[in-house]
Amino acid sequence: MTATTDLPQVSRQALADAVPLFLPAIPFALVVGVAIRQSVIPAGAGMFSSPALMAGAAQLALLTLAGTASIWAVMSAVIVINARHIMYSAALSPAFKDQPRWFRWFGPFFLLDQVFALTAPHSADSPAQFRRYYLVVSAVFFTGWHVSLAAGLAVGSVVPAAWQLGYAPAVMFVGLVVFGLDRRPAVVAAVVGATASFLAIGLPNRAGLLVGALCGVVAGFLADRTGNDAK
Template identity: 40%
Template sequence: MPESHSFQHHYGRRGFLDALVLVIPAIPFALVFGLAVRESGMAIWLGWSSSPVMFSGAAQITLITLLGEGASVAAAATAALVVGARHLFYSFSMAPVMQLQPRWFRWLAPYMLVDQVFALCVGKQELPASDFRQYYLAAGITFWMFWMTFTALGLFVGPVLPEGLDISFATPVLFMGLLATTINSWQKAVVAIFAMLVTFLLADMPNRSGLLVAALAGLLLGLLLERFRR
């Protein structure tokens, strides 16, 4: 077996195994989605179809929940877009390494750029282009298969969960876990805390737009700290 081919398989296995570690805490999050679909009153197949179309858990839950509460399609879609806007910042961060990739990968990769894949791959940008691609695809496909499977299971597991069981903790726990994997400097810790405070203060803004403002504020602070560090 050629050495380069062996290295590619190594990074593919590593991406798969690293992704499995973050799959486990995301399972309750998938169940939250299933419950949201059930409680919204819409057809379960229609609710689940947002998984392959959007592949963005927080945005999906926002969309389904608001529609179930009687919000207009426009308002629910706007709120989902605001929640998903953080992926734009992920794209900005990953743009340099993506420019070194073949065109087919540049078209496919954004679809799989969910929070977990970004957390795993943002620190792998120094890898050779082919190794990064193998790692990214392995992590992305692992999460895609997990999300399709467990959101479908959540539609049927949700109704049989014990009455009064609250699994809404899954969302903050999931994102706190992602933060823990990516914060490796005091600057990043300051930006994360600042963004959380802004999100809390702006929680009452319409259509969840406070999330977008907090993300922008965090980005600006990060740029300022980076300039100060240099």
């Protein structure tokens, strides 16, 4: 996390941050691989959905809802689930200010939850350092995701369901939330975001996630205005 001009060191830091973060995603990738085999979507299009979406939850919704709901319902579910990325993109836009054009177009393709969570604290790094960090983290997730997914496709889910490893990503994201709670408004945003999404959990297409996220952002903003910015 310390500032350095040494790009290889930035790469090493990015690897050290991204690899442990990827581990809990492996069982999920295996599940998605199995879902590709079982989906009514032909395997070719199912596999294509992986690099096309770069978003596991939306991809799983697409694969499992296909055939059980109208095509418009399936498509709107995927778009609602992925709409949180608009907020990630807006929040990260200042870090792209001094970036070359190619990176502005290429980088956002990899802007998944974990990539946002890891790179957002590096927004104030130098442009070259931010770019290097972002690209290495993205490479870890892109490669790791596709390798794990291929394993799920080939051999099925080798992890026994009784282990309930599906819970692991939630713990991991809780850790990331806690690491980011450096100011009181952020704490307000997290608590309100979690509470509101829980209350809105019954909304269709997992829209509760969006509702909760928006409530949290607004609540954090209000806390910023009304209270002081101290901890």
